[in-house]
Amino acid sequence: MYWYERRPRRMAHEREVLESLRREGWVKSIEWDIAAKTGTVHADIDFEAGGELRQARLEYPFIYPSAPPRLLPRIGEQRWSRHQWGTGELCLQIRADTWLKSFDGAGVLRSARHLLDTEATIDEVGRRGEVPSEHRFTEGQLLRWEYARLVLTDELLAELQRRGPGVWVLDLRTSSFDQSCVSLGVGISGSPEHARWTDPAIPSSVGIQKDGVGRIAMVETGDPRFRALTSRDMPCDERWAAFSSIPFNGYGVVVGVLDGSVLAKFLGKDNHTHNIIKVLMDKQQRSPARNAVLAGKRCAILGCGSMGSKVATSLARMGIADFFLVDSDVLKPGNLVRNELDWAEVGAHKAEGLAERLKRINAQVKVDGWVNHLGGQTSVETLMACLTALKECDLIIETTGSGQGFVYASSVSEDKGIPMVWGRVFGGGFGGYIARSRPGIEASALDVRENIHQWFHTPGFPDPPPDAGIDYAAGPDDQPPMIADDADVSVISAHLTQFAADALRGATGSEYPDSVYVIGLRKEWLFEQPFDVRPIDVSGIRTSSIAEEDEEATADMRHAGESGA
Numbered sequence: 001m002y003w004y005e006r007r008p009r010r011m012a013h014e015r016e017v018l019e020s021l022r023r024e025g026w027v028k029s030i031e032w033d034i035a036a037k038t039g040t041v042h043a044d045i046d047f048e049a050g051g052e053l054r055q056a057r058l059e060y061p062f063i064y065p066s067a068p069p070r071l072l073p074r075i076g077e078q079r080w081s082r083h084q085w086g087t088g089e090l091c092l093q094i095r096a097d098t099w100l101k102s103f104d105g106a107g108v109l110r111s112a113r114h115l116l117d118t119e120a121t122i123d124e125v126g127r128r129g130e131v132p133s134e135h136r137f138t139e140g141q142l143l144r145w146e147y148a149r150l151v152l153t154d155e156l157l158a159e160l161q162r163r164g165p166g167v168w169v170l171d172l173r174t175s176s177f178d179q180s181c182v183s184l185g186v187g188i189s190g191s192p193e194h195a196r197w198t199d200p201a202i203p204s205s206v207g208i209q210k211d212g213v214g215r216i217a218m219v220e221t222g223d224p225r226f227r228a229l230t231s232r233d234m235p236c237d238e239r240w241a242a243f244s245s246i247p248f249n250g251y252g253v254v255v256g257v258l259d260g261s262v263l264a265k266f267l268g269k270d271n272h273t274h275n276i277i278k279v280l281m282d283k284q285q286r287s288p289a290r291n292a293v294l295a296g297k298r299c300a301i302l303g304c305g306s307m308g309s310k311v312a313t314s315l316a317r318m319g320i321a322d323f324f325l326v327d328s329d330v331l332k333p334g335n336l337v338r339n340e341l342d343w344a345e346v347g348a349h350k351a352e353g354l355a356e357r358l359k360r361i362n363a364q365v366k367v368d369g370w371v372n373h374l375g376g377q378t379s380v381e382t383l384m385a386c387l388t389a390l391k392e393c394d395l396i397i398e399t400t401g402s403g404q405g406f407v408y409a410s411s412v413s414e415d416k417g418i419p420m421v422w423g424r425v426f427g428g429g430f431g432g433y434i435a436r437s438r439p440g441i442e443a444s445a446l447d448v449r450e451n452i453h454q455w456f457h458t459p460g461f462p463d464p465p466p467d468a469g470i471d472y473a474a475g476p477d478d479q480p481p482m483i484a485d486d487a488d489v490s491v492i493s494a495h496l497t498q499f500a501a502d503a504l505r506g507a508t509g510s511e512y513p514d515s516v517y518v519i520g521l522r523k524e525w526l527f528e529q530p531f532d533v534r535p536i537d538v539s540g541i542r543t544s545s546i547a548e549e550d551e552e553a554t555a556d557m558r559h560a561g562e563s564g565a
Contacts, residue, residue: 002039003064010065011041017106018043018058026113028053043105044074049113050120054080056112058105068099071112081119083131090115093134139280144179146277150255150264152185154281159188159197160216160257166191167225167243170214170255171198173207182207183253183276188216203363205356210253215243219256219263229256229263236267290505291319297504298322300393302374302409303400304350305329306338306486307423310493311397311500312354313340316361318501323358323365324389325351327400328373338486375404383408391416397500398422398445410445413437414543419503420445423496426464429484430524432492434499435516441507442515443541451541452516464525488521495519515539 004011021027028046035041041060046053055074061067072088073080083091092111094103121129143149160168169189175182184207190196219225228234228242240248252267253276264276299320301312304327312323327350331341335350345353355367370386372378390396390412398409398420406422413420417439425432435452437445456464495517502511514535520527526534 002041003060003062004034004039004041007065014060014105017104018045018109021047021106021109027109045109047109047113050080050116052116052120054112054116058108060105065101065104068094068096068103069105069108071108081115083115083133091135097136143277143279147180148266148274148276149180149182149279150185150253150262150276151182151279152255152262153199153201154283155201156185156188156197156199157257157262160218163188163194165218167215167217169212170216170253172210172214172253173202174210175207182279183210183214185214185216185255201363203360205360212246213251214253214255215240216255216257217243219258221258225254225256226258226263228254229265236271236273239265239273240267287318291501293505294319294501295321297394298324298392299500299504300324300326300390300396300409301354302326302396302398302405303402304354305335305399306340306489307425307493307496308397308399309340309350309354309357310490311399311423311497313357313361314494314497315500316358316365318497320504321362321365323355323367324393325354325367325369326372326374326386326405327351327354327369328371328376338484338489373402373405374400374408375402375406387412391418393418395500395504396420397496399496406449407446410437410449414439414444421496421500421503422449423492423499425482425484425489425492426525427482427484428524429488430522431518431520431527432488433516433518434492434496436499436503436512437515438503438507442538444543447541447543448516448538451538452536455518455536462525491521492519 015032018027018030022030026048028048029044031044033042033044039062041064043058045056045058047056048054056071057074058069058071060069070089071092072090077088079088081090085091090112092108092115094108094111115131118129118131123129168191170185171187171189173184173186175184184202185199186202186204187196187198217225219229224242228239231239236252237248239254240252243254244252248267250269253264254267255262255264255276257263262278264278266274266276294315297320299312299315299322301308301323304312304325308327312325316323329350331339331345331348331350331353333343333346336342336346339350341350341353341357345356349371351369351371355369358365358367368389370389372382372386374383374386387408390409396409396413396418398406399422400406409420412418414437419436419438421434421436422445423432423434433452435445435448436442437448442448443451499512515538516536518526518534518536520530520532520534522530523532526532
């Protein structure tokens, strides 16, 4: 049903209030049009305002009265007012940001009459009446009409200010989008007096490098460069000549800074010139103050798959700037359903692709990697290179689903007193768990994991769904991939990220009273509803010789097999 069918009394009200305006005399005619097939409603209204007969159309939206009707000229592209959108719609006191359901079409029409009458008045000195603008646009709204955009960091502008007079080559990197072309100022050329300056905050992999096309200078009102930036009809080659002695080749960007304001123009072929708008910097604090302690920490990410890639990128945004990545896998198109990486990294090793992703988040990130299979076949020397790097980390985050690699990680954690956290998503995506082992507080990661496995098999617990893969982490490395969607993995990864950050802040004052949390994402298995969380108490678990016992059991089995042969 359309709005006028669901709300017949509201439709009757609209007809009546508009008719009341006609009876007042200034509305001359009203013709309603209701299109039954599309459900659209509009009224063609002739009314007097500003000394003229206005032929207007009042169009009601499909969700009326939750959104306001719009009023616009019926004929052609008439411009009635300075307060008029490019589509012809009048911008009135009653509009999208002031609308209430108690308003109606008559109120919109009265607002239009007031606007047009006011603008038509002339005072004693011949000035037309003016209605103050109430536009309160965000920067994003204003930029909708600006195709060419320029990003200059405060640090770059400070460097320019420090140098004083002179013209400098502005290094640019450009990215093109459907509705915009964004140029990043990434550096300023050097001279005998000044070393070349490169903005350390901007990753070198962003955008396409544009060599030699940019010029930047401090300008003053009235000087040649100021005129080049403000003249309406100066040819492009003359504008360029104000900034460079090199002949104009048909493409350039010139930038002037005047009392802190940025003036910029794009210069193209056939004297094509248009202004470039500077995108304002925003350095408001968004990260909690408690994350300051994360600076300087080094994290190992074991596994750069769907969970590891998400945890790493989140930690980079939280302030971690030193990573050791371990993974042997190559990113394939099938991985894109869950991995934080995209087609730009397909075909590369996940560890290498993730390293580049982290540097795009923070250009100052330091990333080391070990592109190999922890727990797989490799030389002892190569294995020790990885384990040596692990022992230099402040936290080990294990997400591989590799039983063999987990043993190595747990051993380093226990031997060197390094906290370790890990997480798993259950096959089918109905939940997962996160866990931690802080040497001296909890048992070793191997013992905690063993306790989790025993808890899963508590007598009386229902059997998990066939594809749940509850003990996925302890299974063989070549087993089929886990089935879960990106949202499932993202939820568990977010919890694991916070668990990791909490471990890095230190044992004192941890926000997590338990060290294992089994998290349900829907009603299935043990979970009675979404976000049903079951903590597992491992405080009574003590570190055992579980690793050695596993090795002895394996050796006994091998010996028995040899004896039977």
